[in-house]
Each structure stands twice: as structure tokens, then as C-alpha cells.
Amino acid sequence: MKITDCTTFVIGNKPPHFGGKYFIVVKLTTDTGVVGYGEIYVASVGPNTVATMVNDIAERWVLDADPNRIELLWRQMYSSGYSLRPDPTLVGIMSGIEMACWDIVGKDAGKPISDLLGGRVHDTLRTYTYLYPNAQRPDVYSNPSQAAEQAAFEVSRGFDAVKFDPAGPYTAFDGHMPSLDDISRSVAITGAIREAVGDRADLLFGTHGQFTAAGAIRLARQLEQFDPLWFEEPTVADAPEEMARVARQTTIPVATGERLTTITEFAALARHQAASIWQPNLGRCGGILAAKKIAAIAEASGCQIAPHLYSGPILGAANIQLAATLPNLLMIEGIQDWTGFHAELLTNPIQWEDGRVIPSREPGLGTALDEAVALANPYVPDPDDATDLHLGMHPTPIR
Template sequence: MKITDLKTFIVGNPPPHHGGRYFIFLKLVTDSGVEGLGEVYVATFGPHTVVRMIEDVFERHIKGQDPRRIETMTRRVYGTGYSLRPDVSLMGVFSGLEMACWDIVGKETGQPVYELLGGRVHERLRTYTYLYPKSGSAYPETTDADHVYVNPARAAERAVEEVEAGFTAVKFDPAGPYTVFDGRQPDLESIARSVAFVRAIREAVGTRADLLFGTHGQFTASGAIRLAKQLEPYDPLWFEEPTPPEVPEEMARVARQTSIPISTGERLTTKYEFARVLEQGAASILQMNLGRVGGLLEAKKIAGMAETRYAQIAPHLYCGPVVGAANIQLAACSPNFLILESIRTWGGFHAEILQTPIRWEEGYVLPPTAPGLGVELNEAVALANPYDGTALHLEMHGNPVP
């Protein structure tokens, strides 16, 4: 069995854009005609450049290879160009190719990927959702003083709606803008707003749901500790990425001085970066994104390392449903799985782009029993929604916060 061909799709994500402006999907094809599906989460280059990167890695390292030889392909890509170090863009590209290989292997053996990575240990997977606006764009104008990203009362109302729909955890990030100049000290207004959000949502949902307090590495360790101390009375399940990701030693300072569990990982890649997090005690909840971390096998190794530290995994999702499907496969076979990020209930475009939508019921995802990743791309929908822009998938403010 050999990989012979590659197909790529840059798919525009229509309003309300939950999960990003666009998704980058790919298919690998074998000499026997089996197709494997993958998704790449690379936010460092424009989408058309990313596709050229995918094509380059495919031609150099994947074409002509046996899709079962995942360890060998991983090492060849990881060390390409005399690197042998974590490269978030390169490993993001490889992540999509790697998960497509697993999809092929699963289809060839007639097994879901989770059965090939140790076997299913969870019959259903607890999920959480971000508190998106009820309707309209996921990027509301900042001048609107009444949307859920700035108004605690509106956020509490949305939280109640999500809990009544079945979710037992909700995430929100009211701490203010994040920039390329972070970390910084939070100002008093940001602290007060954050406390108001946590208080209002806790009062609204009581003990029916966990609160997941998100940040984007905005703060210094001392600033994050100041903020955490004021959030502690409301008992969030986690304080996400309180400091920038490049120095886990600083994040560890926060972890040592708050009772709130620290979570991190969406901007990290490979087991080597996650090993530093674990060694430093920087976080007890790891949020690898399967479209960036290096693929399913790399993520499974990270989950195993986490077990030895009694750390848990909560796969991160800010992209499309193919990464979501890979997250599900990892979560299903990982004893230390905690919770899975969901794009609400996997409806809307996230359902339309798949031939069979991800199955979500009463707050839980049910792992598929179909072979491979358990999902198939609806190519007609993908081709009908091309993305021709040049924007990055996710961007930070380019100027310091005044």
C-alpha cells in the first residue's frame, strides 16, 4: 500500500464563522484508491501559502510511502532541513497529513482509529462550548456594548441557554485584548470585568456547569496571579494560558500560587514542548490541538506523558470538524481525558461540510464506530465555499495595549 496523490481544499467558513474564517482540509489517496482525510491548523501563514507547504511536504516525505509507517514519516518531517526541533508551522502541516494516514489505516483494517491506539475507554465524551453570540458574527464590533464578549449579563444568559441545552461546562475570555507585545500587567478595569463575568455566570448556572476562564497569554506571571486570586472564590475549572507559551517556567509560577488548575497547549507542538510544561509543573490540563501538535500518534504520546504526572487532556478546537473528529479519536482512547471542546452542538456549517455530522447528545459526543476518523468530507459543499482571501486564520493585535 502506497500513498500516490494529494487533494487540498481551502474552505471559507460562512457567518457566523465559528471556528475561524476558513478551514484547510486535505485528502491522501493510495494506490488502491483509499482516501484519508485530514485538516491542517496553521495560523502563521496565509491559507494559499499553507497549501503550497502541504504540497512540498507531501512531495518530499509522504508520496510513495506506506501510510502505516507513521513513526518513520514523523521523524523525517520533524528533522527536515536540519531542524530536529519543534516548528509549529511544519508540524501543523504534518498534522493534517498524519491524521489522513490514520484515516487510511483505519479504513484498511475496518477499525476506528481509537481502536488502533489502545482501544476505546470512554463510551461518551463530555464537551464544553465557548459562549458565542446567539446569532450573527463571531466577531462582533467592539463598540457594541451588549454582546456576550463584553457584557457579563448577556454572557450569563447565554451560559444558561447552553447549560439547558446539555452542556456541563462553558468557556469565556473577558480579560481583554491580546497582542504581540504581551505579557503585561492586567489593568484594574480588566480585572473587574473578569470578576464580574465569573460572578455573573456562576450565579446564573450554580453548580450545573464548570466555568472555563480563557485568556490568550496576555499577562506576566505576577499579573496573572493578581487576576487568579480574585477569580478563586468562584472556583473555575481552569485558568487557560495565563502567560505567553514560550516560557513554561513563568506559567509554573502562576500554577504554584493559585488553587485554579492551569490549562495550556493550543499554541504548542510536539511532545518536547509539552514535556517542558509537565516538567515545570506549569499546567495540569493539556489542550493539544490535533491539527497543530504533530498528529494523533504524537498527541497519544503526550497524553501518556501526562498520565505519569496525573495531568489530564482537554483537546482544543479553533478550526474545523476534521480536527474535531481527530480530537474525538484521541479522547476516546485516553484514560486521562477530561473534556472536549465543541463548536456548540456541531450544527450549522460544521455539519454541512461532513457527509455524516459529529454526533452530539445532551452535552456529550458519542465516538463514531465507522472506520478511520469516522467522518467524510462533503466535497460538493467544500468546493461551493472556496476561500480566496489572504488573512491569517487567527491574528493578534499588532500594537501594545495603551
């Protein structure tokens, strides 16, 4: 079996854009007619540029390759241009291609990917969601009452963990010291949510790498009274020794990983004891097999896995297949209850009931991209917005 075609879809996410402004999905087709899908999580360059880069890599390494030889293909792509080091853009593209290969292998074998990774240890998966602003509650990150109401709503429909990040905007000049306003707002919102949900849900506090170690410790000590399950990315992502300073000085478990790529960067978390909860994004960390290796390193280090998802449903389906196999799984991230545009994009929507996902038993990823929906919703960049990317940061310091 050989790969004969590689096609990339750049899909515009419908408002309210939960999961990002766009999704980048790669499709591989083999000479036997088997099709596989993967999703790329690259945020630093425009998605149409990514699509061009996919074509370049496919022409060099993917076309005519055997999709069963995933490790070999991965190493060939990773060494391209004499790199052999973590590169978020290259490895993000590789991740989507690798994911699509697994989808092909599973479909060809007639088995879900989870069966090819050692089999399921979980028949259902615990999920969490962000507290997303909406028309009824637009100010969940500045208004404690609205945050509490939104958290109570999510818990009422089955979630037993909710994530929120009220510590102010993140900036190109992170890390910084939280202001008194940042601290007081964070304390007020976290306290209101805890009072609203009681012990029915874990609280997941996010910061997006905003703070210096000293600043993160200062904030964490104010939040400890509410017993959050995790303190996410308290410092910049590429300095595990600084994150370890925070981990040593707070009772809140530290979580990180959405911006890390390859087993090398995750292994550094173990060496420094920087975080006890690891959050690989399968569209950036290297793909499904890389994430399985990362989970094994975490297991040997006494750490748990909570796959990150601020992307589309193909990546979500990959998270589910991997997560079902992990003995050290904590939970997976969802985009609310997996309905809306995420469900429209799939031939078989992800099954979610009472806060838990039921992993598909269909071959490969267990679902496929609805190409008609994808083609009907192309992403159109905003020509007047130079920062029109999947995610953005404030370009100036926060005063």
C-alpha cells in the first residue's frame, strides 16, 4: 500500500469560533483507495501557508510512502533540512500527516486506532470544557456572577471539571508579574465558581504562560484556598526549570504541554519535575505515536495526561483514540459537548453523554471529515488584520 495523494482543507470555523478561527485538516489517499484524515495545530503562520508547506513535505517524503511505516516516515520528515530538533511548525505538519497514516492503518485493518495501541483501558472518558462567553453571559472572565452561572450550567449538563483563565490578557512580553487587579479578579471569579459548584466539579485554572515564577507563586497562594485541580502553564512554556520553581511552592498541581512538541520537550518536564499533569496536543506534539511515548514517560514519572484541544474535531477524535489506551489518563479537553459545527464536520459525530465521551469502535479514527461541509466553509483571512491567526497575543506589554 502506497500514499498517492495529499490534500489539505483549510476550514473556517463558524461563529462563535470555539476551537479557533480555522481548522487545518490533511487527507491522505492510498493506491488501494483507503483514505485517512489528520489535523494540524500550527498557530504561528497563516493556514494557507501551512497548506503550502504540507504540499512541500508531502512531495519530499509522503507520496509513494507506505503508511504502515509510521516511525520511519516520521524520522524522515523530522530530519528534513538537517533539523532533528523540536520545531512547532514542522512537527505540527508532521503530526497531521502521522495522524492520517494511523487512520489509514486502522481502516485497512478494520480496527479502531486504540486497538492498535494496546487496546482500551477506558470504555468512557472524563471530559472538561472551558467556560466560554456567550450571548447570555458575555463577561465570564470579568464578572464573577456570570462565571459562576456558566460553571453551574456546565456542571448541570454533566461536566465535573471546568476550565477558565481570568488572569488578564497574555502578551508578547510574558512573563510578567500579575497586577493587583489580576489577582483580585482571579480570586473573586475562582471563589464564585467554587461556591456555585461546590464539590461537584474540579476547577482548572489557566494562565497561558503569562507570569514569571515569582508572580505565578504569588497568585497561586491566593488561589490555594479554593483547591483547584490544576494551575495551567503558570510560566513560559520553554523554561521547565522556572515552572518547577512554581510546582515546588504551591499545593496546586501544575499542568502544561499544549505548546510543547516532541518527546524531548516533554522529557524535560520529568527531569525538572516541572508539572504533574501533561497536556500534549496531538496536532503539535508529533502525532499519535509521539503522544503515546510522551504518556509512557509521564507514567514512569508519576504524571498524568490530559490531552489538549483547542482545535477541530478530527484532532478531537485522535485524542479520544489515544486517551482510551492510557492507564495514566486524567481527562480530555472538549469543545463544550462536541455539538455545533464540530459535529457538522464529521460523518459520525463524537458521542458525549453526561460529561463523558464514548470512544468509537469504528475503524481508524472512528469518524471522517464531511468534505462537503469542509469545502462549503473555507477559511477567508481578514486582509486588514495582520494578526489574523489561530490564536493571538497582545503585541505590547500589559501595564
